[in-house]
Amino acid sequence: MPTQDEIYSKVSATLVEALNVDEEDIKPKATLQGDLGAESIDFLDIVFRLEREFGIKIPRGELFPESIFSGDPDYVNNGKVTEQGLAELRTRMPFADLSKFEKNPEVNAISDLFTVEMITRYIEGKLVEPNGN
Amino acid sequence: MRWIWIDRFLEFDSGKSARAIKNLSRAEDYFAEHFPGYPVMPVALMLEGLAQTGGILVGEANDFREKVVLAKIQWARFSREVLAGEQLVYDVELLHLRPEGAAVHGKVRVDDALVGEAELFFAHLDQSRSQQMFGDQNFVFSGELKYVLGLAKAAARRQDPKVTV
Numbered sequence: 001m002p003t004q005d006e007i008y009s010k011v012s013a014t015l016v017e018a019l020n021v022d023e024e025d026i027k028p029k030a031t032l033q034g035d036l037g038a039e040s041i042d043f044l045d046i047v048f049r050l051e052r053e054f055g056i057k058i059p060r061g062e063l064f065p066e067s068i069f070s071g072d073p074d075y076v077n078n079g080k081v082t083e084q085g086l087a088e089l090r091t092r093m094p095f096a097d098l099s100k101f102e103k104n105p106e107v108n109a110i111s112d113l114f115t116v117e118m119i120t121r122y123i124e125g126k127l128v129e130p131n132g133n
Numbered sequence: 134m135r136w137i138w139i140d141r142f143l144e145f146d147s148g149k150s151a152r153a154i155k156n157l158s159r160a161e162d163y164f165a166e167h168f169p170g171y172p173v174m175p176v177a178l179m180l181e182g183l184a185q186t187g188g189i190l191v192g193e194a195n196d197f198r199e200k201v202v203l204a205k206i207q208w209a210r211f212s213r214e215v216l217a218g219e220q221l222v223y224d225v226e227l228l229h230l231r232p233e234g235a236a237v238h239g240k241v242r243v244d245d246a247l248v249g250e251a252e253l254f255f256a257h258l259d260q261s262r263s264q265q266m267f268g269d270q271n272f273v274f275s276g277e278l279k280y281v282l283g284l285a286k287a288a289a290r291r292q293d294p295k296v297t298v
Contacts, residue, residue: 017208020208041205044254045205047231048228048229048234051229052228052229060232060233
């Protein structure tokens with residue numbers, strides 16, 4: 001079982017390759033889209049590379065859920081994610097740090113949850129799953 | 134000119150790898166401009182050749198049910214010019230295949246010498262969205278590209294034991 005540092009450095013290397021960014025741009029809190037310039041197709045590329053790098057299976061939509069709320073008014077109201085929506089996010093993405101997002105849960109800011117440390121935490125969780133691969 | 138940048142498959146191992154060739158004739162249109170008096174195969178077209186070889190490999194792995202589009206060139210390196218009269222050999226290996234897409238690694242050789250290498254990433258076009266945009270028809274594997282594989286299959290039946298499709 002690799003240490004958290006080892007996982008982080010492999011995740012960084014994966015992002016350097018997938019997004020063609022400099023290693024010094026990779027920071028734990030860096031957001032994939034905002035800070036590292038990832039586009040939609042890059043998310044799939046990242047998933048492919050992580051699977052190869054760590055020898056795990058990442059089911060579709062698990063690491064990067066697509067359209068979590070699909071316009072459901074119970075989840076999103078007036079451009080803000082509701083309490084129920086936040087609960088859904090916690091269930092779907094237990095590896096994401098919602099502390100900052102919860103203070104101002106604008107639905108457009110969801111992409112800011114996708115950070116380098118979020119991927120690292122996800123991989124950590126995946127590697128300890130009894131049937132993670 | 135038709136948008137077909139491989140001439141023939143030499144090998145085809147379903148879901149694993151493919152080898153195709155492309156002969157460069159000086160009569161091809163682009164040599165007139167690229168460059169006048171000095172006919173160099175544009176690297177972008179070699180990437181297209183790799184993408185067609187890889188795209189068919191990826192498409193065939195799912196019996197051409199998916200619309201396979203080139204989504205990203207992760208990296209590409211080329212080390213020398215290729216001139217009219219030479220023959221390109223495209224070797225493509227499937228790295229990863231998932232419901233959403235696939236990644237391949239490709240090499241371009243001339244006379245056994247490596248002239249270029251790239252990693253390509255294909256997406257399976259979202260079924261519902263592509264139907265909206267393009268209708269039911271599989272516009273990626275509609276014609277010429279599939280015929281090339283058909284030729285490889287015919288050749289396999291005839292003689293070449295390396296082609297297994």
